[in-house]
Amino acid sequence: MSYVDEVLERVIAKNPAEPEFHQAVKEVLESLRPAIEANEETYRREALLERLTEPDRQFKFRVPWVDDKGQVQVNTGYRVQFNNSIGPYKGGLRLHPSVNLGIIKFLGFEQIFKNSLTGLPIGGGKGGSDFDPKGKSDREVMAFCQSFMTELCKYIGADTDVPAGDIGTGAREIGYMFGQFKKIRGTYEGVLTGKGLSYGGSLARTEATGYGLLYLTEEMLKCNGHDIKGKTVCISGSGNVAIYAAQKAHQLGAKVVTVSDSTGWVYDPEGIDVALLKEVKEVKRARLTEYAAARQSAEYHEGRGVWSVKCDIALPCATQNELFLEDAKALVANGCIAVAEGANMPTTLDATEYLQQNKVLFAPGKAANAGGVATSALEMSQNSERLSWTFEEVDSKLQGIMVNIFHNLDDAAKRYGKEGDYVTGANIAGFEKVAEAMIAQGVC
Numbered sequence: 001m002s003y004v005d006e007v008l009e010r011v012i013a014k015n016p017a018e019p020e021f022h023q024a025v026k027e028v029l030e031s032l033r034p035a036i037e038a039n040e041e042t043y044r045r046e047a048l049l050e051r052l053t054e055p056d057r058q059f060k061f062r063v064p065w066v067d068d069k070g071q072v073q074v075n076t077g078y079r080v081q082f083n084n085s086i087g088p089y090k091g092g093l094r095l096h097p098s099v100n101l102g103i104i105k106f107l108g109f110e111q112i113f114k115n116s117l118t119g120l121p122i123g124g125g126k127g128g129s130d131f132d133p134k135g136k137s138d139r140e141v142m143a144f145c146q147s148f149m150t151e152l153c154k155y156i157g158a159d160t161d162v163p164a165g166d167i168g169t170g171a172r173e174i175g176y177m178f179g180q181f182k183k184i185r186g187t188y189e190g191v192l193t194g195k196g197l198s199y200g201g202s203l204a205r206t207e208a209t210g211y212g213l214l215y216l217t218e219e220m221l222k223c224n225g226h227d228i229k230g231k232t233v234c235i236s237g238s239g240n241v242a243i244y245a246a247q248k249a250h251q252l253g254a255k256v257v258t259v260s261d262s263t264g265w266v267y268d269p270e271g272i273d274v275a276l277l278k279e280v281k282e283v284k285r286a287r288l289t290e291y292a293a294a295r296q297s298a299e300y301h302e303g304r305g306v307w308s309v310k311c312d313i314a315l316p317c318a319t320q321n322e323l324f325l326e327d328a329k330a331l332v333a334n335g336c337i338a339v340a341e342g343a344n345m346p347t348t349l350d351a352t353e354y355l356q357q358n359k360v361l362f363a364p365g366k367a368a369n370a371g372g373v374a375t376s377a378l379e380m381s382q383n384s385e386r387l388s389w390t391f392e393e394v395d396s397k398l399q400g401i402m403v404n405i406f407h408n409l410d411d412a413a414k415r416y417g418k419e420g421d422y423v424t425g426a427n428i429a430g431f432e433k434v435a436e437a438m439i440a441q442g443v444c
Helices: 003-014 019-038 040-045 048-053 101-117 138-152 171-185 208-223 240-251 274-283 288-294 325-333 349-357 371-385 391-415 422-440
Strands: 057-066 072-083 089-095 123-129 161-164 232-236 255-260 264-267 299-302 313-316 338-340 361-363
Touching (some): 003 048, 019 040, 019 048, 019 349, 089 101, 089 171, 138 171, 161 371, 208 338, 208 371, 240 255, 240 313, 325 349, 349 361, 391 422
Parallel strands (some): 089 161, 232 255, 232 313, 338 361
Antiparallel strands (some): 072 123, 255 264
């Protein structure tokens, strides 16, 4: 049995009932086969893959808080510190009812390679809770965040582990968590990213993941003989990533015609009105039915269906495993030329394989959505220097990082005879740096 197969078998046996983690490890290790087989003796002796797929540590803790009726509620909090061989642990905090240890581990494992691809000194980690901020008052959200940080603060620090936002964790939640960390620890440090501009946040951080997605997509298209200008784009999701991906796509001359949320989706043939979308989602925190009601050209549909719309470019920006095989077939049949993942692992393995087999350009999330964590690392740099860079400075650095990521994964794919396979290229490019650092630092 090959080294890769041995480790895959061991991971599944040691981590039962964690399908998302199994999927992430399988996707990465399968695509790493060429690089691993070229160095199998060294990697096996060093137990490199066993160390890579086993978190350095993982925390699970109780989060009690009091709701507006005086009732005590109890949620579960998580933080997985996966690998810090190239820098402090770095990864978001997801607040969503679906959160469990397996999902946090999958996200943390992906984060290792995503962070490595940025070229910045940050390791992989992730955290969160099964708390749902939707429908909660500001006071209830504050009560939860303060309780959550009371425990989490024991394990994080500017040079140790720097969490950030993720699904359900926006500027409001980060602010409450930062205030509680400061109160308990008595230090003012860049322990969280995604902070408000008045207390150490970075300009362009809000836009970063969506903008970065489009910068990489534009470069991928350009290097394959296509121009993004004039292309029709389908986007899933309507959160931070989707909103700013749509905004940047419009700026680059493309037309975005769909967005979605947990209950349905909107098709707007005249192009999504980003200002209206922001009003509905960021200000009113309402459903897309309100977008459709305010926009004469928009059609609202219940359930799923974004990928049935004819488009040139598909950008899944909602959540994991949202683009299935039948969706991939619909995209191919409708002439889609490129799919770039704005969310973490939104495309199922069989859908990814089908898209690649049908020559659709495919950029995996660990590369395509790395703009958010890259700008978080730039926020860490500004905090360390006690400086604040202009929007243009940060945006320029972000664009350079995303263009470099594409060329690094493109070069890695070519070196191993996998030209055009950007999944393999991204995983190898991210892995090589981490593997070199792990071996150099000994058994630790």
